[in-house]
Amino acid sequence: MNFKNQILFLLSAILFLAGCKEQxxxxxxxAVAEKIYPATQPGLALFISDGNDILINKGFGIANMETREKxxxxxxxxxxxxxxxxxxxxxxxxxxxxxxDINDAALKYLPSLPSxxxxxxxxxxxxxxxxxxxxxxxxxxxxxEQVSDSDVLRLISRSDSLYFAPGTKFQYSNTGFxxxxxxxxxxxxxxxxxxxxxxxxxxxxxxHSAIYRKDxxxxxxxxxxHKENNQWKFADQSVTSATMGDGSVYTSLNEYRKWIQHLWExxxxxxxxxxLLPHASVKKGLDYGYGWFIARNDDGNTVYFHxxxxxGFHNIVYHDPKRKLMIVLFSNSDDDxxxxxxxxxxxxxxxxxxxxxxxxxLFDFLSKIYDD
Numbered sequence: 001m002n003f004k005n006q007i008l009f010l011l012s013a014i015l016f017l018a019g020c021k022e023q024x025x026x027x028x029x030x031a032v033a034e035k036i037y038p039a040t041q042p043g044l045a046l047f048i049s050d051g052n053d054i055l056i057n058k059g060f061g062i063a064n065m066e067t068r069e070k071x072x073x074x075x076x077x078x079x080x081x082x083x084x085x086x087x088x089x090x091x092x093x094x095x096x097x098x099x100x101d102i103n104d105a106a107l108k109y110l111p112s113l114p115s116x117x118x119x120x121x122x123x124x125x126x127x128x129x130x131x132x133x134x135x136x137x138x139x140x141x142x143x144x145e146q147v148s149d150s151d152v153l154r155l156i157s158r159s160d161s162l163y164f165a166p167g168t169k170f171q172y173s174n175t176g177f178x179x180x181x182x183x184x185x186x187x188x189x190x191x192x193x194x195x196x197x198x199x200x201x202x203x204x205x206x207x208h209s210a211i212y213r214k215d216x217x218x219x220x221x222x223x224x225x226h227k228e229n230n231q232w233k234f235a236d237q238s239v240t241s242a243t244m245g246d247g248s249v250y251t252s253l254n255e256y257r258k259w260i261q262h263l264w265e266x267x268x269x270x271x272x273x274x275x276l277l278p279h280a281s282v283k284k285g286l287d288y289g290y291g292w293f294i295a296r297n298d299d300g301n302t303v304y305f306h307x308x309x310x311x312g313f314h315n316i317v318y319h320d321p322k323r324k325l326m327i328v329l330f331s332n333s334d335d336d337x338x339x340x341x342x343x344x345x346x347x348x349x350x351x352x353x354x355x356x357x358x359x360x361x362l363f364d365f366l367s368k369i370y371d372d
Contacts, residue, residue, distance in 0.1 A: 025348060026055045032344045037061040042225040042232060042333040043071035044341065047253040049326045050349065057253060063222040063332060065232060073253040075222045076208060077330035078241075080308030081370075082315050083249035085291030086196060086259075087177050088126055088275050090184045092290065093199050095273060099187050102126060102272070109183045112153060116161055122183065124166045125176035126290045127280035131162035135175045136240060146214070146242035149192075152178040170282045172370045174246035181245035192244050204262055206255040212241070212248040220252065222332040224312015235334065238311040247310055256317070256328055264321050276304055276321075282369065285355025293366065298352040299323075307366045314338040316363050318351075325349070339363035 023031070029048060033056075037044040043061020048054070059071030079086075094100050100109070102123040107113050113120070117132060124130040138155040139147060147155075152175055163171060181192040188195050193211035201209045208219035226235035242248065251259075268274040278287030278294050287294040292304045301322045308315040312334055318327040327345060331338045343361040352358070356365050 028348055029056050029345055030058065032348070033058075033060045033341060036337050036341050037331075039070075043222075043331065044338065045071050045073060045075055045077060045222075045253045045328075045330040046341075047073065047257055047326065047328040048345065048349075049257070049324070051324050059253075063220075065223070065225060065234070071222060071332070072220070074208075074220045075330075076210075076218050076220050076250045076252045076255075077222045077315065077332060078212065078224065078236075078247070078308075078310060078313045079249040079251060079315060079330075080247040080310035080313055081174075082306050082308040082317055083247045084177050084245070085275065085306065086200060086249050087180050087184075087245045088290035089200060090192070090196055091122060091126060091180055092268075092273055092275065094184065094187050096269065100183070106130075106179060106183065109186045110153065110179060112157070113179075114157055114159070117156070120162075120166045122180070123279070125173075125180050127288055128170050128173045128176060129167050129280050130173060130176050131164040131166055131169065131171065132156065132173060132175050132179075133159040133163065134173065135178065139239065143239055146237070146239055149178040149181045149243050149245055152243060153182060170280050170288060171372070174240075174243070177245035178243050179245070196249075200259075204255075204258045206251060206258055209249065209251040209255050211244050212250055214242060218250045221250070222330075224310075225333045226312060227333065227335055232333075235312040241311060247308065253328060253330065256330075257326065260317075260319050260326050260328075264319075264324070283355075295356065296354050298354060303353070305362060305366075307363050309334065309367065309370070314363070316342050316366075318342075318362070320351075325351070336364075 033044055033046050037060040041061050045059050047057045057073050059075055061071050063069045063071045063075045095102055103121055106120045106122055107118050120130045135152045135155045138158050184192050184195055224236040225232045271277055275290035277289055280288040282288050293306055294304055297303050301320050303320045305318040313332055314334055315330045329338050329342055339361045342363055
C-alpha cells in the first residue's frame with residue numbers, strides 16, 4: 001500500500017470510528033422525541049436541565065397545522081391541570097399579604113356556597129380534600145356555552161351534599177380550584193388574569209404567559225389536536241376549557257422554566273405556606289402539596305410533578321430540586337405520546353420513583369388518580 005493509499009485508509013478509519021461514537025445523552029433524548037413526534041404532526045416542546053447543564057430545549061412537530069408553524073421553545077401551550085400550581089401560588093401570595101388565611105372557611109369569601117359546604121377551608125380546596133362535587137358531572141347534557149368559574153359556583157348549588165367530610169380524604173377536584181380563583185378576585189378586587197399577571201408572570205419575566213380568555217390573543221400559540229380515524233382533527237377547546245383556576249394558563253418552555261427556578265430559590269415564611277411540602281396524603285408514598293404531587297425517587301430525593309390533560313393537550317412536568325433536574329413536556333395533542341416520551345426520558349436519565357409501579361408510566365399513574 002503506497003503512502004497516499006495509507007493516508008486515505010487512515011482518514012476513512014477515523015471517519016468510521018467517529019460515526020460509531022456513542023450518542024450523547026442529549027442526542028439520545030432528541031432521537032426519542034423526533035421518533036415519537038414526527039415533523040409533520042402536532043408536536044412537543046421539551047426542556048430538560050440536569051445540574052448546571054441544559055440537555056435539551058427544543059420543539060418537535062407542528063404548533064399550528066393550518067399555517068404549518070413549527071413548535072419552538074417559545075410556543076405557548078395550554079397547561080391544563082399544570083395550571084393549578086399557579087392558582088395555588090396566587091392564594092399563598094394573598095396570605096403573605098395578610099389578606100386571607102388558608103385556614104379560613106371558604107364560605108367567608110364565597111357566601112353563596114351551599115350551607116353543607118360550611119366546613120370547607122381554603123386549605124381543603126388547595127389540597128383536594130374538600131369533598132365538594134365534581135362540577136363536570138353537574139353540567140347539563142345540552143350545554144353549548146363554555147362554563148366559567150362563576151358558573152361552577154352556581155353548578156355546585158345543584159348538589160346536595162359533599163362526597164366526604166372536609167379534610168378526611170383526598171379526591172382530586174377541579175371544582176376546588178375554580179372556587180379558588182373567585183376567592184382571589186373577591187379578596188384582591190381585580191380579575192384573576194390581572195392578578196396572576198401582576199403578581200407572578202411579570203415579576204418573573206414571563207411576559208407572554210397568560211390566562212386563556214375567549215377571543216384573547218396568545219403569543220406564539222400552539223393549537224390542540226385529536227387523532228380520529230388516522231386523521232388529525234382540530235380540537236383546541238371544549239365546554240370546560242374556559243374555566244381559569246383548574247387549567248387555563250398558557251406558557252412556553254422558556255417562560256415556564258423561570259417559574260420552576262423561582263420555586264427552587266424562593267423561601268416561604270412557614271411550612272404551612274410552602275407549596276412544596278406535603279399537606280395531604282394521596283396514597284402510600286404519594287403526597288400532595290398545593291398544586292404539586294410529591295414523592296421520593298430511588299436516590300431518596302423528594303421530587304415534585306404534575307400532569308395536565310385537556311381537549312387537544314397533554315403535558316407533564318417533573319423536578320428534583322436537590323439534583324436540580326427539571327423535565328418539562330408540553331404537547332398539543334391529546335394522545336398517549338407524551339406518556340411514552342416521558343417514560344423513555346425517565347429511563348435514559350435513570351430516574352425511578354418509589355411506590356410507582358415500574359411498568360406504569362407516571363403520566364398514566366396520575367391519570368388514574370384524577371379519575372378515582
